[in-house]
Amino acid sequence: MAKxxxxxxxxxxxxxxxxxxxxxxxxRLFPGFRRVETKNGSLIAGTCQFMNxxxxxxxxxxxxxxxxxxxxxxxxLNYGMLTADDHSIILSMLRRARNADPEKTFxxxxxxxxxxDISMESAKHFQAFFIAHLIREFLTIPLKTIxxxxxxxxxxxxxxxxxxxxxxxxxxxxxxxAPPESMASIVFRDASRISEALTILKPTAKELKKLDVIxxxxxxxxxxxNCQEMADNIEHxxxxxxxxxxxxxxxxxxxxxxxxxxxYGLAKGGGALHDIRRYIEKPxxxxxxxxxxxxxxxxxxxxxxxxxxxxxxxxxxxxxxYVECGAIEGKDRDPRGCGRLIPIKDFMDNFYVCPECxxxxxxxxxxxIDCLADxxxxxxxxxxxxxxxxxxxDAITDYYRDFLKRQEGQSHxxxxxxxxxxxxxxxxxxxxxxxxxxxxxSMGVVFGEKFRRAVDFAIQENLPFISLCCSGxxxxxxxxxxxxxxxxxxxxxxxxxxxxxxxxxxxxxxxTGGAIASYAALGDVIIAEPGALIIFTGPRVMKSRGFKVDxxxxxxxxxxxxxxxxxSHLNYYHDIRGIQEICERKDMKFSIAKYLELYxxxxxxxxxxxxxxxx
Numbered sequence: 001m002a003k004x005x006x007x008x009x010x011x012x013x014x015x016x017x018x019x020x021x022x023x024x025x026x027x028r029l030f031p032g033f034r035r036v037e038t039k040n041g042s043l044i045a046g047t048c049q050f051m052n053x054x055x056x057x058x059x060x061x062x063x064x065x066x067x068x069x070x071x072x073x074x075x076x077l078n079y080g081m082l083t084a085d086d087h088s089i090i091l092s093m094l095r096r097a098r099n100a101d102p103e104k105t106f107x108x109x110x111x112x113x114x115x116x117d118i119s120m121e122s123a124k125h126f127q128a129f130f131i132a133h134l135i136r137e138f139l140t141i142p143l144k145t146i147x148x149x150x151x152x153x154x155x156x157x158x159x160x161x162x163x164x165x166x167x168x169x170x171x172x173x174x175x176x177x178a179p180p181e182s183m184a185s186i187v188f189r190d191a192s193r194i195s196e197a198l199t200i201l202k203p204t205a206k207e208l209k210k211l212d213v214i215x216x217x218x219x220x221x222x223x224x225x226n227c228q229e230m231a232d233n234i235e236h237x238x239x240x241x242x243x244x245x246x247x248x249x250x251x252x253x254x255x256x257x258x259x260x261x262x263x264y265g266l267a268k269g270g271g272a273l274h275d276i277r278r279y280i281e282k283p284x285x286x287x288x289x290x291x292x293x294x295x296x297x298x299x300x301x302x303x304x305x306x307x308x309x310x311x312x313x314x315x316x317x318x319x320x321x322y323v324e325c326g327a328i329e330g331k332d333r334d335p336r337g338c339g340r341l342i343p344i345k346d347f348m349d350n351f352y353v354c355p356e357c358x359x360x361x362x363x364x365x366x367x368x369i370d371c372l373a374d375x376x377x378x379x380x381x382x383x384x385x386x387x388x389x390x391x392x393x394d395a396i397t398d399y400y401r402d403f404l405k406r407q408e409g410q411s412h413x414x415x416x417x418x419x420x421x422x423x424x425x426x427x428x429x430x431x432x433x434x435x436x437x438x439x440x441x442s443m444g445v446v447f448g449e450k451f452r453r454a455v456d457f458a459i460q461e462n463l464p465f466i467s468l469c470c471s472g473x474x475x476x477x478x479x480x481x482x483x484x485x486x487x488x489x490x491x492x493x494x495x496x497x498x499x500x501x502x503x504x505x506x507x508x509x510x511x512t513g514g515a516i517a518s519y520a521a522l523g524d525v526i527i528a529e530p531g532a533l534i535i536f537t538g539p540r541v542m543k544s545r546g547f548k549v550d551x552x553x554x555x556x557x558x559x560x561x562x563x564x565x566x567x568s569h570l571n572y573y574h575d576i577r578g579i580q581e582i583c584e585r586k587d588m589k590f591s592i593a594k595y596l597e598l599y600x601x602x603x604x605x606x607x608x609x610x611x612x613x614x615x
Contacts, residue, residue, distance in 0.1 A: 006198045010180065013172040014152050018225040022059035022110045022150060028231040029238070033057065036089065041067065042079075042117075043086040044110075045093060051242055052104075056097045058090055058161055059110035062151070081117040081157055087130035090161065091574045094137050102143055102250055106242060109147040109161040114179050116157030118537040118545065124553045124562060128536040129576045132521035134160040135490050139257050144245040148218065148234060149173045149205075155474075156486060156517045156536065163261075163487050165253050166241040168216040169205040172224070175213065176203035177474050177483040182541065187399065187476055200397055202479045211267075212260060213480055216241070261491035262452060264484035265445030267392045323347045325354040334359070336531075351585035360531060360585065362509055364411060365418040365435035368468050371585050372431065372506075372592065373422035380420040381457060382450050383413070390445045391481070400477035403439070411438040416471070417447040419454035424466070425593035427600070430458040434470040434508070434515065441471035443514045444478045448485030451519065455492040464502045464596055469520035472538070473513015482514070489519035497524075502599045504592060507556065507579070512538050525595050527581045527588070528556035534579075556582055 004012070013019070022044050026033055030048035038045065044059040062080030082090075097105060116127060138145060138161070145164035153162060153175030162175075169175060176183070183197035184190055202208075205217045218237045221229035245253070321344040326337015333339070338357035346355060351371045353360040363371075369378050387396060387404070416438045422431050432454045434441035451467075458465045474482040496503055505523025507516070509532040517536050520526075528534065535554040542549050552558055556579060563578025583591045 006204070007195050009172055009204075010174060010194065010198060013220070013224045014174050016224045017065050019151055020225070020227040020230050021064055022061040022112055024227045025110065025150065025231050025234055026057060026059060028227065029235055030055070030057065036093065038089060039085050040083070042082055042113075043089060045089060050106075051239060053242060054100060054105045056093055056105070056107045057110070058093065058107065060113040060157075060161070062112055062114075080113050081115055082113065082160075083117040083119070084122040084125035084127045084130050086117075087127070087134060087160065088572050088574070090134060091130070091137065092571070094134075094141060095574070097143055098141060100143070105143050106245070107141070107143055107145045107164070108238065109145070109164060111147060111149045111153045111158045111162050111175070112151040113154055113157050114152060115155035116160065116536060118542050119547055120542075120550055120553055123535050123537075124559070126521075126559070126562075126573070126576055126578060128156075128517040128534075129521040129578070131156045131160045131517040131536065132486075132490060132519070133574065133576060135163060135487055135518065136494060136522065138163045139261065139487070139491055139494060140254070142250045142254065144242075144248070144250070144253060146238065146241045146245070148237065149175045149214065150234075152179075153203075154179050155483065156514060159483060159486060163257070165245055165248075165257070166216065167214040168218050168237050168241070169208060169214045170218050170220045170230075171205050172220040173205060174198075174203035175205075175208055175480065176201040177476055177478075177480055183476055185544070196399075200399060200477060200479055208480060211481060211484075212263065213484060258491055258495075261487045264488045265448050265478075265481050266390055267395060267481075320344075325357060325359055353585055358530060358584075360509065360529065362436055362470065364437040365433045365468075366412050368433050368470070368508070369418070369422070369431075372424060372433075372466070372468065372589050374424065374426065374589075377423040378420050378431070379422070380413075380418060382419060382453055385446050385450055386414065387444065387446055387478075390449060391478070395478075395481070397477065403477055407438055411435050413438060415446045415450065416441050416444065416475075417450045419450050419457075421457070421461075421463070424589050424596065427464070427593060427596045428461075429464045429466050429592075429596070430454055430461070431466045431468070433468040436470045436472075439475060440473075441469075441515070442473060442475035442482070443471060443485045443489075443518075444475035444482050445485065447475075448488040451485075451489045452492045455496050458496060458501060459499050462499075462501070464504070464599065465496055466504045466506065466592060467519060467523070468506045468508055469511040469515050470508035471511065471513060471515035473515065486514045486518035490522065493519050493522045500603070502596070504595055506588065506592075507532050507534055509533055509556075510538070512536065521576075525581070526577070526579050527583050527591055528560065528579045529585055529588070530556060530582055532556040534559055 026044060030050060033046050033048040035046040042061060044061050046057055048055050060080055060082055116131060146166045147162045147164040149169040151173050155178055180194045180197040181191045183201055184193040208214045216237060219233050322341040323344055325340045326334040328334060337359040340356045352363050413435050416435050417432060418435050419432045422429055432451050503524050505520050505526045507528040511520060511532055511534045516534060534556055539549045539551055560579045560582050566573045566578050
């Protein structure tokens with residue numbers, strides 16, 4: 001294929017309207033393909049025989065031009081994005097496959113999607129949880145797996161079925177953390193800056209092979225619409241992949257998946273030598289008592305000063321600072337706040353929740369530590385780990401350096417995840433707490449590596465693990481490396497559970513993007529604060545893409561009510577259980593202690609694991 005500019009590849013090849021779709025390839029390669037019934041055309045799934053092997057085929061499919069006769073067709077086909085219903089079907093297929101002969105059974109996935117479905121219907125059916133559970137399934141399933149990025153791979157919707165033993169990509173396909181238009185809109189506030197977005201995303205097969213996101217590049221035909229030539233090239237790739245995997249034992253492949261997941265984001269290396277500073281780097285000996293930067297403080301210096309709430313009949317003390325419920329520094333007042341003036345000490349003692357109406361502010365890691373840990377018990381681990389230590393310098397763009405520069409002074413901490421050992425009502429635990437005021441709590445390579453190291457520490461010390469999710473999603477500036485932290489954190493949770501340690505996941509406001517679609521959805525118990533936004537794709541992005549938004553459906557209370565019905569639909573939800581409890585911040589530490597007490601009384605016995613168990 002002649003060398004093209006990346007934007008040309010994206011527009012003229014990756015998204016060419018006549019580019020072969022998954023079904024075109026499937027029906028050419030597998031004449032006896034038996035398709036599973038699905039609700040729409042976005043999921044092509046079924047079974048067939050290939051090379052005397054039983055093949056489970058799972059494929060995403062964008063609509064073809066011939067499918068789009070009227071506007072309603074586009075809504076029906078949903079741009080090729082898989083819904084929660086589709087993901088439920090895939091989990092059902094994988095459950096059946098687990099009972100098949102591991103020597104004769106292979107799974108083949110074809111990726112071609114902008115991302116997962118972002119409709120309210122999927123969101124209220126725990127779309128993010130399905131993605132997390134699918135990634136975990138592909139990490140642990142005792143079968144040989146193969147995937148191919150056929151055209152476009154986008155976000156967690158692609159990652160849900162892409163993490164396999166052998167991972168191919170067409171040489172003109174692109175696989176990224178987000179579609180380039182979305183990336184440009186978020187980073188540059190200009191959707192037309194696709195070229196710069198692609199430069200940051202680094203979505204080409206050649207770039208992704210260096211990062212071990214894929215390990216095979218499949219040549220594309222010169223004529224992008226030549227389906228037969230593309231099918232022939234894919235058949236050659238598939239035959240070789242099956243032959244290669246047939247020589248490997250399942251146990252060895254499972255180990256390779258684990259090792260690969262741990263390495264994501266470690267361009268400069270990793271392992272024991274990088275974990276020398278395993279223990280305490282900085283003890284935190286007292287409450288922070290710091291007001292988050294988004295809270296507007298009103299200072300009354302004298303009794304003659306008249307406030308905006310003059311006439312409401314409430315006496316304000318002189319020389320005292322107050323918080324107006326719903327007021328946000330530099331923005332319009334949040335209509336969910338009641339507008340009452342609250343003495344700042346009372347407000348802080350209530351963990352930044354209005355005692356009058358219950359409206360809460362998003363708070364940072366330091367305030368969550370005050371909320372969850374006993375006073376003076378939190379000791380931070382791996383505080384000084386930075387992006388520069390993990391990524392090669394050429395992987396850190398000038399855009400990213402400028403972005404990180406702007407974060408300086410926004411937080412007491414140096415990254416978007418804070419990990420440490422602590423006590424919660426005298427129970428010794430390990431905590432991993434999102435720092436929303438550093439890069440919006442976004443998941444990047446440092447986030448994933450600190451989470452992995454914290455889990456290692458918990459396993460080594462035989463301690464329960466508590467995570468607090470307060471995140472806007474993957475850190476787009478890091479490209480695909482940020483997306484792959486979803487796999488890394490899920491693999492860490494798998495190991496934690498393999499060692500029989502409890503994992504409590506707390507969902508704060510907001511819990512969105514890659515964080516809620518990975519580790520945060522896999523807690524043994526999931527607790528959410530009232531009013532927390534819990535959704536894979538944020539409402540602003542949904543609105544920009546023309547989807548209807550009803551935020552109340554994806555707030556914690558609504559999802560908690562839906563969770564009550566899960567036990568009546570276990571064939572649909574599989575191992576997903578939703579949200580077990582809604583808990584106010586002031587009661588959160590007691591709630592944690594309640595579950596830890598139950599675990600302690602019924603199962604857990606403190607003490608370090610033996611050397612044999614470590615191995």
